[in-house]
Every structure is written in C-alpha cells, then in structure tokens.
Amino acid sequence: MVSRVIPVEPFDLVIFGGTGDLARRKILPGLFRRFRAGQMPEGSRIIGAARGNLETSAYRDLVRGGIQEFGGSESSDGDSLAAFLDSLQYVSIDATGEGGWQSLAGLVRPDVIKAFYFSVAPSLFGALAERLHMHGIADPESRIVVEKPFGRDLDSARALNHTLAEHFREEQIYRIDHYLGKETVQNLMAVRFGNILFEPLWNNHYVDHIQITVAETVGVEGRGEYYDKSGAMRDMVQNHLMQLLCLIAMEPPAQFEAGAVRDEKLKVIRALRPVPAHHIVRGQYDADGDQPSYREEAGNPRSFTESFIAIRAEIANWRWSGVPFYLRTGKKLRARHSEIAVVFKDLPHSIFEGDQARHRNILSIRLQPNEGIDLTVTIKEPGPGGMRLVDVPLDMTFATALGEDGKDVPDAYERLIMDVIRGNQTLFMRGDEVEAAWAWTDPLIAGWERRNDVPKLYDPGSAGPDDSLMLLHREGRRWREIKG
Incomplete structure (x- = not known):
C-alpha cells in the first residue's frame, strides 16, 4: 500500500x-x-x-x-x-x-x-x-x-511563552510532542469521531475506567543529570501522558481544525480534579546484579527523584464523572510498551453463570511496539463441551494493514515536520494548554516535596513498585500486563 x-x-x-x-x-x-x-x-x-x-x-x-x-x-x-x-x-x-x-x-x-x-x-x-x-x-x-521541556513549572512556562510571544504570534509557534505524530494516536480520533459504533459508548454509562501506560526498558543512562532535575512527572506526565489523556477524553470538536481540537483538549485539562496523595505512587528503580540503580546512574546518592509514577486521575464533567483514569509511566520496566486501554463495564445482566459471566470488552490502542488497535470481544470457544466463552481480539496492526512491515507508515517526526511546513497546528500544543497542564501538575509535585515523600524502590524488569497495584486493587481493578 x-x-x-x-x-x-x-x-x-x-x-x-x-x-x-x-x-x-x-x-x-x-x-x-x-x-x-x-x-x-x-x-x-x-x-x-x-x-x-x-x-x-x-x-x-x-x-x-x-x-x-x-x-x-x-x-x-x-x-x-x-x-x-x-x-x-x-x-x-x-x-x-x-x-x-x-x-x-x-x-x-x-x-x-x-x-x-x-x-x-x-x-x-x-x-x-x-x-x-x-x-x-x-x-x-x-x-x-x-x-520539550517547555518549562519546568507554571511560572517558567509562562515566562517562556512570554519570551516567544515578543517575537512570534501564537499561530507561528509549534510546540512539538512526538507522541501526537504517531499513527495510532491520530487513529484514535478517527476511531472515536469517524465511527458511530464507539462515540455513543464513550462516557461514564459504559466505560468502567481507562488506563494509559508508557513503559520503558531503559534507564536514565546518559541523561541522568537532566532527568534528576525533572523526574517522570515533568518528563512524561505533564506532556506526553497529558496529551494522550486529552485525546481520549475530549468532546468532539466542531471540525477537525487546529483551533477547535485544541479548545477541546484545553477543556479536559481544566476539568481535571486535584489528586489526593493516596492516589499517587512514585517509584525509583533499584540495582539488580550488575545493573546500576537509578541513584548510581543519576550520580546522586541521595536523590528522591521518581523514575516511575502512577496516578489515579478524575475528570469533573458530565461525560466522565466517576470514571477513573489511571496513568502510569516508568523506566527499567518489564517491556517497552505504550498503550491506552478503554475498559468497558460489565453487562448489566449476564445469561451465563460463574466464570462464564465475567468478560469485558476492552479497546486497546497500542502506541509501541507494533502500533495498532484491537477490540477484545467475547465469543464461544470452538468445539463440543458446552458454552465455554473466551475473549479474542479484533486486531488491526498497522504494519500488516497499512503496508508491508509498516514501511509506508511515516514516523512521528516525519509527519509533524511536514505539518509545520503545511502550517497545520492541529497536532501541536498551544501555549494555554501547556500552562494549564503545569497548573494541574505543580500542586502534585509541591505536595510530595512538602511531605518529603521518598519513592518506593522497585526491581528492574518488573511492573514497578507494588504500591502501584493498590491504586487499582482497592477498587477491584487491575493493571493490564506490560508486555512487548
């Protein structure tokens, strides 16, 4: 193709x-x-x-x-x-x-x-x-x-916006986030707003919760000095995960145009509730055999900077009231894995009994590796022996569907640079978006600094600190597996 x-x-x-x-x-x-x-x-x-x-x-x-x-x-x-x-x-x-x-x-x-x-x-x-x-x-x-980084807090982001505004109009400034150039991220909008199948279900009546995971297998390596001043919250949550959250949660824009799309994203950020301390888990990878710890790689033996963070967030609006959004990102985890998972609610009544009744539809948007989208549906397992139900994915892996080995799917940077040349700002952050994201993020950072919170240690190659499991377990949910 x-x-x-x-x-x-x-x-x-x-x-x-x-x-x-x-x-x-x-x-x-x-x-x-x-x-x-x-x-x-x-x-x-x-x-x-x-x-x-x-x-x-x-x-x-x-x-x-x-x-x-x-x-x-x-x-x-x-x-x-x-x-x-x-x-x-x-x-x-x-x-x-x-x-x-x-x-x-x-x-x-x-x-x-x-x-x-x-x-x-x-x-x-x-x-x-x-x-x-x-x-x-x-x-x-x-x-x-x-x-990025576009500032390290609200004050510095405002100052940077002001500096650029002295010489360029907002419509001339393209704040790039390569996650928004990924084919799957854009397909998320196509799936939501181009198919009557999904949009009626995209609300708190049908969605139980949403998980956004960006997991990396590498440590901070040569970026230790920079990373130790930033941490997972500033490096990943305030920009990458925030943008993914906006796209999954925003209202349908009036048209697919930069101003309309970014207006709706901004509304999501401004509707985010403050996050209490018990809904935040911070972690830091430990040493493992010949693998150095975060502190060793960062060159700071007393560092309290997080290399992992998990957050339970809520959006205070009509569409999403009561639906938790679980955000998770970290380094030296089990696999390189980025996914948005929309987990739908149980059936209001199941005609099946026991374990056969417990099946959920899950829409999974995979950002890496093997970009694609799949929808988990329940079917009867083939063969005799009664009604045995199994969950199977309806899979659209872009490398298969859109070209041999994915060769025809442009890299995120390719797409975004050419959008700059065309003058299309739809997939770029606006200044007020950046400031609103920092306005939500800053109190979380200030809170754990005020409490002198220490990140929980976790083993390299794991799914992060055990405490992050409790964000979901105490509400009868569980994280999806981190897999390559």
Whole structure:
C-alpha cells in the first residue's frame, strides 16, 4: 500500500542544533524519508546551524552517517541519499552572540516557506527568537518549532511563552510532542469521531475506567543529570501522558481544525480534579546484579527523584464523572510498551453463570511496539463441551494493514515536520494548554516535596513498585500486563 502524497510548497528549514543527537537520530532521517516520498519539492533546502565550525561538505558527511545508522532500509538508496544531501547547507552560529547570523541571513530565501526548528536547550529559545528578528531572517509567515521541556513549572512556562510571544504570534509557534505524530494516536480520533459504533459508548454509562501506560526498558543512562532535575512527572506526565489523556477524553470538536481540537483538549485539562496523595505512587528503580540503580546512574546518592509514577486521575464533567483514569509511566520496566486501554463495564445482566459471566470488552490502542488497535470481544470457544466463552481480539496492526512491515507508515517526526511546513497546528500544543497542564501538575509535585515523600524502590524488569497495584486493587481493578 502506497501512502497518498500531499504536495507542499518549496521551503527553507533551519535546524538549530543541527549536529545534535535529535537531529541525527530523528529529524534528518525523517526528512530523508519524506524526500523519498516526494514531499520535499524541488528547490527545498535544509540548513543545519550549530556551534561547530564545519564546512557544508563535512556536515553532509555527518548527516549521511546519521541516515545510514538510523534511517532504516531506505538509507541504502544511494541515488536518493545523494540528492537529499545536495539540499543541505550548514552555517556555524553563536546562539547568544552575533557570530554566523549574517551568513544565515544570506542563506535563507525571502520567497519560500521558512521554518526554524529549535532543537536546543530551552534556555536558548529566547536568544534565537530575538536574533531571527534582529537580523531580518524571520517574517510574519515564518514558523518556529520548539522541543520539550517547555518549562519546568507554571511560572517558567509562562515566562517562556512570554519570551516567544515578543517575537512570534501564537499561530507561528509549534510546540512539538512526538507522541501526537504517531499513527495510532491520530487513529484514535478517527476511531472515536469517524465511527458511530464507539462515540455513543464513550462516557461514564459504559466505560468502567481507562488506563494509559508508557513503559520503558531503559534507564536514565546518559541523561541522568537532566532527568534528576525533572523526574517522570515533568518528563512524561505533564506532556506526553497529558496529551494522550486529552485525546481520549475530549468532546468532539466542531471540525477537525487546529483551533477547535485544541479548545477541546484545553477543556479536559481544566476539568481535571486535584489528586489526593493516596492516589499517587512514585517509584525509583533499584540495582539488580550488575545493573546500576537509578541513584548510581543519576550520580546522586541521595536523590528522591521518581523514575516511575502512577496516578489515579478524575475528570469533573458530565461525560466522565466517576470514571477513573489511571496513568502510569516508568523506566527499567518489564517491556517497552505504550498503550491506552478503554475498559468497558460489565453487562448489566449476564445469561451465563460463574466464570462464564465475567468478560469485558476492552479497546486497546497500542502506541509501541507494533502500533495498532484491537477490540477484545467475547465469543464461544470452538468445539463440543458446552458454552465455554473466551475473549479474542479484533486486531488491526498497522504494519500488516497499512503496508508491508509498516514501511509506508511515516514516523512521528516525519509527519509533524511536514505539518509545520503545511502550517497545520492541529497536532501541536498551544501555549494555554501547556500552562494549564503545569497548573494541574505543580500542586502534585509541591505536595510530595512538602511531605518529603521518598519513592518506593522497585526491581528492574518488573511492573514497578507494588504500591502501584493498590491504586487499582482497592477498587477491584487491575493493571493490564506490560508486555512487548
């Protein structure tokens, strides 16, 4: 199956931090795949900008190595790779000084779409925004892309929004969350709002609870210093899990348009109830044999930072009143596994007896690995011997349904970058969304800091601390298994 190609106009994309890890692993390999798909029109250019003093030829060699390492099987297309590399330029630039800005101004063309990707530390966002305007490089139609973390609390997020607003309008700012670019996340909206089957059931009359899990097998590794200042709440819950919660819980927007979608997401965040202390479980992975503990990897022997968090949240509105939303994320867990599970209620009356009566429909949206959606339904087990019921999934794995081995399904970064070029903000966070998320998150963090809570230790390769099981067990529920 070949993806439908939607053409875009020629563009200049400047990647600040163009030699960094994110650019090498995700941004540039993703752009190469879009180039091969015909979505980089002739004359489009990519300009890497970083502190290193490189010639363009050396930068192209660096990008070639990144694409060959992270670009998958498509990187073996030598002719396409050579043509793509021809579209690359490089400029050495001082983000907080004046070096290189005149050179960049001479490279960026006035008559094409201009986008600027801030793949740098947030502390540099303001300096970059200011200099883009000071040197006449950006114009009223230019777009900027900013990576997380977007602040570390409400005050810093407001300050960052204010800094960017001094130079760019809100409709020019694209706050990127790669989770929203995943095929499955977008299909969640298609399933909800494109099928009459589900929307009538999407409420507290039929849904028992919803689980959102993002589990990782890796530890903090080389990110220890950053992670120890952030933790799972700031690193994952405030952005990734919050956005997934919004998409699963929001009201149908009037139309599939950026403003309408983001208005509904904002309503969900503002309807979140404060979370009491006994509905939060924080954990920290311990050492295991030759595997170091979190504290060892973070380089902080007295760290109280969480590498795992589980939260029972509630949304105070008509649709979801009384329905718990269980959020869970952590590092060094049993498997790499991200899923949204909508668990429907039991039948009001079952004609079957005993264990045969206890079956529930579950809609599972898998984000990784093996992106897809399945619906667990109850059927009779084949064969003689009476009415024996079993649960089976109606499975749509995208790699199977949408192309051999999933080759035709774009990576999240590919999709989101091309949305920037098209000027489509639907899958990007708005400034007031970010601030509302921090307004809900900050009191939770302040609460455990005030109580001097210590994270519970858990074994690497487990499902997290045992206390997290009680969030559900005390209400007669259980977490879905973390599996790869």
